[in-house]
Every structure is written in C-alpha cells, then in structure tokens.
Amino acid sequence: MPQKYPKEFVNLCRSITAKRPKTVIDHILKHGHITTEQLKEKYGYNHPPRAVRDVREYGIPLETFRVTGSDGRRIAAYRFGDASKKKFSKLSGRTGLSKKIKEYLIEKYGCKCFIYLESVDESELQIDHRIPYEIAGDVESTKQNLDDFMLLSGSANRAKSWSCEHCENWQTLKKKRICISCYWAYPEDYSHVAMRPVRRLDLIWQDKEVDKYERLKSDAKMVGQTIPEFVKKIIEKAIERKKD
Numbered sequence: 001m002p003q004k005y006p007k008e009f010v011n012l013c014r015s016i017t018a019k020r021p022k023t024v025i026d027h028i029l030k031h032g033h034i035t036t037e038q039l040k041e042k043y044g045y046n047h048p049p050r051a052v053r054d055v056r057e058y059g060i061p062l063e064t065f066r067v068t069g070s071d072g073r074r075i076a077a078y079r080f081g082d083a084s085k086k087k088f089s090k091l092s093g094r095t096g097l098s099k100k101i102k103e104y105l106i107e108k109y110g111c112k113c114f115i116y117l118e119s120v121d122e123s124e125l126q127i128d129h130r131i132p133y134e135i136a137g138d139v140e141s142t143k144q145n146l147d148d149f150m151l152l153s154g155s156a157n158r159a160k161s162w163s164c165e166h167c168e169n170w171q172t173l174k175k176k177r178i179c180i181s182c183y184w185a186y187p188e189d190y191s192h193v194a195m196r197p198v199r200r201l202d203l204i205w206q207d208k209e210v211d212k213y214e215r216l217k218s219d220a221k222m223v224g225q226t227i228p229e230f231v232k233k234i235i236e237k238a239i240e241r242k243k244d
Contacts, residue, residue, distance in 0.1 A: 003032065009083040013060065020045065021054040024078070033079040037069045050161045052078055057133045102127055104146045115156040115187055118204040125151045130186065131179040132164050150185075160184045167194035203231070 005013075013025045023043050027034045039048040056062055061081030069075040102125070112119050129136065130150050152160065164170050169178045183190040183200055193200050205213035220230035 003080075005080065005083045009060075009080075012058075016058050016060075018054065020051045021058055021060075024051050024055050025060065028078070028080060033065075033067075033077045035067055035069065035077040036075050047158050047161065048076070049165050050158065053134070053161060053165070101146050101149055102151070105149060105151050109151070112151070113153040113156050114150040115152055115160065115184075116202050116204050118153070118206055120151075120153050124153060126154060126157050128152050128157055128160065131176055132170065134170060135174055135179050136176050163194045169195055 010029075013029060016022050016025060023045075024034055024039070027038070027043075036048040039045045039051055043051075045051045052062055061083065062078045063081045064076055064078055066074045067077045102122075105127070106122065106125075110119075111122050111125065113125065127149050128151075130148055136148075163184055169175055178195065179185050181191045182195075183193040187200075192198070216230060217227055220227045223230065225233070
C-alpha cells in the first residue's frame with residue numbers, strides 16, 4: 001500500500017523528469033512498490049536493476065524485498081527506504097550528465113565504447129560513472145572531474161551494471177579503491193573483474209569483419225569448441241610460437 005512521505009521527499013520525486021527513473025518513482029508513489037516483473041512486462045525494461053539504479057542515483061533510497069511473481073516464483077520488488085532520516089532537495093543525487101561531458105570525452109578519446117573499444121554512433125553512446133555512484137557518489141561542492149565518467153555502448157553498460165550489482169564491493173564493502181582497480185572502471189589498467197582474479201578481453205567483429213567471425217564460428221563448431229575457447233587456443237598458440 002502507498003504511504004505518506006515527507007513533503008520535501010515527494011517534491012524531489014516529482015522533480016525528476018527522466019523517463020526511466022520517473023516511471024519507477026511514479027509507480028511506487030501510487031502502488032507502494034514495483035516488481036521486476038512489472039518493470040519488464042508493463043514498462044518494457046529488460047534490465048530492471050538499471051532502472052532501479054537510476055532512481056538511487058538521484059538520491060532516492062530504495063530497498064529490495066521479495067514477493068511472489070505470477071508464475072509462483074520469488075522475485076525482487078522495490079519500495080522507498082526510510083525517507084525520514086535524510087534532508088532532501090532537488091540537488092540531491094547525481095550531478096546531471098550533461099552534453100558538455102559527452103563532448104569532452106568524445107574529443108579526448110574518440111567516439112567509441114570504453115569497454116568494447118568499437119566505434120559507436122554518438123547517439124548510441126551512454127555516459128556512465130567509472131566508479132558507480134553507489135560507491136563514490138557525487139561531490140556537488142567541487143568542480144566535477146570529467147574523467148570520472150566513461151562512454152559505453154548500451155550492451156556494455158548493461159554488462160557493467162549486472163557485474164557491478166553482483167559484486168561484493170557494491171553489496172557490502174563500498175570501498176572506492178576496489179572499484180579503481182576494477183576492469184569495469186579502468187579496462188586499460190585493472191587487477192580484477194568485480195573482485196574476481198581474472199582477466200577479460202572483449203572482441204568485436206563489425207562491418208566487413210563479420211564474415212571472419214562466421215568463419216571462426218564454423219571452425220570452432222567443427223572441433224566441438226565454443227568460439228571463446230577456439231579463439232583463446234589460437235592466441236595461446238601464437239604466444240608459444242613467439243617464444244620459440
């Protein structure tokens with residue numbers, strides 16, 4: 001059931017106009033909570049945690065709990081956290097990710113995804129914090145460091161969101177230094193991927209390169225391997241030949 005909230009909290013909720021967080025907020029204000037099932041089926045958001053994250057980045061507390069979905073399984077649901085413990089204003093939450101930030105990053109690094117490194121149309125690039133807002137927040141009293149942000153394709157942003165939200169540092173530790181050395185923050189220089197001692201390489205075949213990918217796919221199938229396994233073997237053999 002919907003509850004009564006402090007006026008300043010409701011004013012903050014009403015001031016948010018970005019479509020995705022506004023959808024979540026308006027639904028909770030009206031119904032008391034929103035489920036992952038509703039986010040997917042009613043509103044068409046295939047990655048509910050991303051929509052929830054947007055709300056939290058505006059300074060609005062959300063807590064997760066479990067309910068029974070239409071198929072009888074337990075699913076995640078979200079409601080507002082304790083709105084009485086904090087002073088709210090329109091300045092709460094993240095600093096707006098402006099056109100200026102995007103232009104700066106494109107001019108400095110090129111019109112490409114920072115994770116997958118492929119060229120992407122400017123309209124498809126999304127601005128994201130290198131270190132998640134949930135860990136680092138925004139310092140509104142000082143000048144924003146534009147290099148604290150990165151440009152990501154939609155698929156890279158979804159992959160990063162999923163990995164971050166399942167990381168122990170996100171869930172419990174909340175230590176910025178751990179994020180700084182993570183692949184998802186600085187893929188060019190990292191020591192772990194979401195606290196796992198692994199290394200990651202993302203390869204993209206595009207345009208005329210797609211035919212080469214299909215050949216790799218066919219060759220991998222012939223020897224009973226997945227494409228990642230097959231490509232890794234090729235790379236390992238090349239390294240061994242170089243040693244010789």
